[in-house]
Amino acid sequence: MLTSQRRALISARLASDGQIVAGELAQELGLSEDTIRRDLRDMATAGLLKRVHGGALPVTPPLPDLETRQTMSTDVKRRLGRKAAELVRRGQLIFIDGGTTNAELVRALPRDMALTIATHSPAIAALLDKHRAEVILIGGRLYKHSMVATGAAALAAIATLRPDIFFLGATAIHPSHGLSTGDYEEAAIKRAITAQSAETIVLMTEEKFGAVSPHRIAGIEEITALIMPADIAPETSAPYRQKAVRIIEA
Template sequence: MLREERHQAILERLQLHGKVIATELSQILSVSEDTVRRDLREMDSLGLLHRVHGGALPKSPSAAHFEDRQRDSVESKEKLAEAAISLVRNGQVILMDGSTSTLRVAERLPHHLMATVITNSPPIAVALAAHPKIDVVMLGGQLHKNSLVNIGAATVEALSKIRADLCFLGVCSIHPEIGISVPYLEETYVKKQMIEASSEIVALATADKLGTASSFIVAPTHALTYLITDHEVPDETLQPYRQLGISILRG
């Protein structure tokens, strides 16, 4: 089997099963495990999958620039945001991490809501500037231009002095075994501190983020309190998350 044919077969199996295991691929493709590992390394470098120990997982779709992600899965993100609003209460201190999904939540917060929103996302702060009853606290730091969030030691230090009731976490990738992961190392430190600073953690994840992995681990998946995802995601896909004690909401 030619190299290109192996790569295509690997991608097809990855799409079908949500993961590939090197030892199984070796048998299916009738090649050595060294050849399979070399194929997986090449495919990882091309952005076709995410190589992990013993195999590979689907690549996260979320490494694109913020403005490009704004145009993706627009209807799905709006539905997730509507489901997220049900978790918000008057008087809460709410941490909002930067993502296109959490921005949708900010844009839909009810005008009667009285709360404090703390965010490292300039787009979210701007979206809430005209809200009549929400106090907005903007976390400083260095602007990560690709994700449009503030990061760095100043951001983490500010978060260490906060105790929030609820955190809407931006999620690039989530896998029940691998955990919550992101493509940029600098973002992990801020997200970790947001999780530590909050009583309840909410992740909004469109279907294409489930079962995927990025390069840097933020936290184990069971750190989440709620996972909000698309209505059409099959129950069998969500069952591993439920087994971790996570409450599932559908948009």
């Protein structure tokens, strides 16, 4: 098989299966594993895939800026936000991550509900100005792409909190590689909040499934519940339904 044919096959398998296991593909094609690994290395250098231990995964598309994300999948995000709001109880301390889907959660919360909301996102905090909830705004170095605070000051403040629920945002979710995001410091903040929280709940739109971003947040087994669109493709959702995580459809 020519190099171009192998690489076309690898691209097609990534699109259909969501991953490549080098050893399995080498055995299937009757080639050495070194040959497949060399193909994966060259394709990764060309930006065509992301190499991981033992194989490869699809490349996560670059995350659009915040203004663009606010116009994407708005109906789906509203459904996810409303379903997440149903899980919040009066008197709780909840931590809301940044992001446009979590913004829909805030909009769905009853304005007269007495609770405490912590966030490291100025954009999320600004949406709470008409709510009865007490708001704790975590400060630090502003990561402008996501409009969230990061760094040592943010970590120190997070360490003093014990949220009942953390509504976590991520740019990618994969059944084997878990939840991930594109920024090293932002991932560290998300891990810290997860560690402090009694429950971690993730709201995910369909395009984020089966992908991996550069910086790991948590494994699927480390979250309490995953809220996903009810109309998500069955082949997309199936690997997550096999995990020890509560699936909530919206």
